[in-house]
Amino acid sequence: xxxxxxxxxxxxxxxxxxxxxxxxxxxxxxxxxxxxxxxxxxxxxxxxxxxxxxxxxxxxxxxxxxxxxxxxxxxxxxxxxxxxxxxxxxxxxxxxxxxxxxxxxxxxx
Amino acid sequence: xxxxxxxxxxxxxxxxxxxxxxxxxxxxxxxxxxxxxxxxxxxxxxxxxxxxxxxxxxxxxxxxxxxxxxxxxxxxxxxxxxxxxxxxxxxxxxxxxxxxxxxxxxxxxxxxx
Numbered sequence: 001x002x003x004x005x006x007x008x009x010x011x012x013x014x015x016x017x018x019x020x021x022x023x024x025x026x027x028x029x030x031x032x033x034x035x036x037x038x039x040x041x042x043x044x045x046x047x048x049x050x051x052x053x054x055x056x057x058x059x060x061x062x063x064x065x066x067x068x069x070x071x072x073x074x075x076x077x078x079x080x081x082x083x084x085x086x087x088x089x090x091x092x093x094x095x096x097x098x099x100x101x102x103x104x105x106x107x108x109x
Numbered sequence: 110x111x112x113x114x115x116x117x118x119x120x121x122x123x124x125x126x127x128x129x130x131x132x133x134x135x136x137x138x139x140x141x142x143x144x145x146x147x148x149x150x151x152x153x154x155x156x157x158x159x160x161x162x163x164x165x166x167x168x169x170x171x172x173x174x175x176x177x178x179x180x181x182x183x184x185x186x187x188x189x190x191x192x193x194x195x196x197x198x199x200x201x202x203x204x205x206x207x208x209x210x211x212x213x214x215x216x217x218x219x220x221x222x
């Protein structure tokens with residue numbers, strides 16, 4: 001069965017410190033992985049997707065098929081990064097688009 | 110131009126009432142969804158609507174019924190509201206079913222008293 005696991009409900013870091021938000025998945029085929037972000041009182045929006053291999057707002061995420069992980073990283077956290085982050089998986093076609101339970105990132109001054 | 114819009118943003122109602130939330134997308138997408146975000150911020154898919162085919166998540170009570178008058182609209186009707194229905198409901202759309210980027214609405218916060 002498809003599953004997305006985000007083990008941390010809350011992650012607090014100081015400004016300038018590195019950040020890693022963990023995401024593990026289970027899926028039998030070749031999934032498409034995403035990170036979505038929800039800033040306070042705003043809609044969810046796509047942050048990045050594994051197939052584009054981009055760095056958005058300093059964040060990167062690498063798909064590790066061996067470890068079935070798609071961790072989100074940023075070398076130097078900023079206060080404006082404080083938000084709710086969701087890892088998501090899509091199998092395409094008949095498979096559902098599912099989200100992890102989310103990790104709240106708090107960047108402290 | 111707002112890509113995905115939902116109304117109302119806030120809805121406060123009594124148990125047992127029936128209410129609807131409307132959603133419209135102007136992206137020309139073929140697929141629309143309803144997600145429920147509960148108090149713990151868990152985001153769960155409720156429905157997918159793709160080319161007039163409704164795909165229901167098996168855990169959704171039949172008090173919830175989506176209605177799609179056309180490809181650009183997917184409304185959510187809820188009968189006999191219960192306390193546990195209190196949540197934020199998000200509408201979303203994508204170009205194709207379960208593929209690519211989801212575009213979300215701002216959410217509709219439903220409070221059942």
